[in-house]
Amino acid sequence: MAPKYLTGDKAGISEFLDRFDVFLFDCDGVLWSGDHLFPGTAETIDMLRKKGKQLVFVTNNSTKSRADYKKKFDSMGIEAKVEEVFGSSYSASIYISRILKLQAPKNKVFVLGESGIEQELESENVPYCGGTDPSLRRDIEPEDYKKIADGSMLDPEVGCVLTGLDFHVNYLKLSLAFAYLRQGAVFLATNTDSTLPNSHTLFPGAGAVGAPLVKAIGREPLALGKPSQAMMDAIEGKFQFDRSRTCMIGDRLNTDIQFGIEGKLGGTLAVLTGVSKKEEFLAEGAEVVPTAYVDKLGDLLG
Ligand SMILES: O=C(O)[C@H](O)[C@H](O)COP(=O)(O)O
Numbered sequence: 308m309a310p311k312y313l314t315g316d317k318a319g320i321s322e323f324l325d326r327f328d329v330f331l332f333d334c335d336g337v338l339w340s341g342d343h344l345f346p347g348t349a350e351t352i353d354m355l356r357k358k359g360k361q362l363v364f365v366t367n368n369s370t371k372s373r374a375d376y377k378k379k380f381d382s383m384g385i386e387a388k389v390e391e392v393f394g395s396s397y398s399a400s401i402y403i404s405r406i407l408k409l410q411a412p413k414n415k416v417f418v419l420g421e422s423g424i425e426q427e428l429e430s431e432n433v434p435y436c437g438g439t440d441p442s443l444r445r446d447i448e449p450e451d452y453k454k455i456a457d458g459s460m461l462d463p464e465v466g467c468v469l470t471g472l473d474f475h476v477n478y479l480k481l482s483l484a485f486a487y488l489r490q491g492a493v494f495l496a497t498n499t500d501s502t503l504p505n506s507h508t509l510f511p512g513a514g515a516v517g518a519p520l521v522k523a524i525g526r527e528p529l530a531l532g533k534p535s536q537a538m539m540d541a542i543e544g545k546f547q548f549d550r551s552r553t554c555m556i557g558d559r560l561n562t563d564i565q566f567g568i569e570g571k572l573g574g575t576l577a578v579l580t581g582v583s584k585k586e587e588f589l590a591e592g593a594e595v596v597p598t599a600y601v602d603k604l605g606d607l608l609g
C-alpha cells in the first residue's frame with residue numbers, strides 16, 4: 308500500500324496521530340543532524356506530550372549512554388526524561404547481562420566503541436576492556452604483533468567482542484578484537500548502520516567501523532540495535548505498550564522502518580531529513596514501505 312504523504316495535510320496528520328498512544332522516536336536524522344536541531348522538533352515533542360502521548364527515544368547511536376542523551380536533550384531544549392531513552396548500547400548491555408549471561412572466567416567484553424557502550428556495560432555490571440582505553444589509541448608496534456601472537460597482550464577473561472560506532476578505530480584495536488574472535492569470543496554489535504548522518508551529510512557508521520572484522524573473521528555479529536526484535540522486545544518489556552497503538556518514527560528504512568514493521572507496530576512514519584530518500588520507498592516493488600511520511604518532523608505541527 309502506498310505511504311500517505313502528510314506534509315501540509317492537517318486533517319491527515321490529526322487522523323494519523325490519533326491512531327497512536329505511543330511514539331518510538333529515532334534520533335539521528337529525525338530530531339537532529341549532529342548538533343543541528345531540525346526546525347520544529349522541540350515544539351512537535353511538546354505537542355505530542357500535550358496530547359498525552361508516551362514517547363520513547365530509540366537510537367542506534369551507541370556513542371552515548373542514556374545519561375549522555377539526557378544531557379543532549381537538555382542542551383537542545385527538548386523535554387525528555389532519561390527513562391525515555393533506549394539506545395543500542397543499553398540494548399546490547401542488557402542482552403549480554405540478562406540473555407547471554409557470559410560465565411566467568413570468560414565474562415569480559417572487548418569493546419570497539421565509545422564511552423556510551425562502556426557506561427551501559429557498567430550499568431549492568433558487565434566487565435569490559437578496550438573501548439576508550441587511551442593506551443590503545445596509538446599505532447601498532449612490532450612488539451604488539453608478538454604479544455598478540457603469544458597471547459601476552461590478550462586479556463584471558465574476554466569472552467565477547469562488542470562493536471559499535473568508534474571514532475578512534477585503529478589497526479591495533481582491530482587486531483586485538485580479531486584475536487579474541489579467533490579464540491572463539493562471541494561476536495556482537497550494538498548496531499550495523501552503514502552510515503551516520505551528521506552535518507546534513509553522511510559519514511561512516513557503526514557497520515562500517517566493524518566491517519573489517521566481518522571481512523577478516525568471515526562472520527557477521529549479532530546486532531542488538533534496530534531492526535533487531537530483541538531490542539523491540541526489551542523496549543516493550545520496559546514500557547509495556549500496545550504495539551497496535553504504537554508508531555515508529557525514523558529516517559532509515561533498513562533500521563527504523565523495518566524495526567517497526569517487523570515489530571508489528573500499528574504504523575511507521577518516515578522522515579526525510581536523514582538517510583533514506585522517498586524514492587527508495589515509493590519505487591515499484593520497494594521492500595520496506597512506511598505507513599506515512601513527512602519532509603521533516605516539524606511538519607506534524609500541521
Ligand atoms: O552509525 C551509526 O551508529 C548510526 O548511523 C547512528 O548512530 C544512528 O542513530 P539513530 O538514527 O538510530 O539515532
Ligand SMILES: [Mg+2]
Pocket residue numbers: 333334335336337557558559581
Ligand atoms: Mg536515524
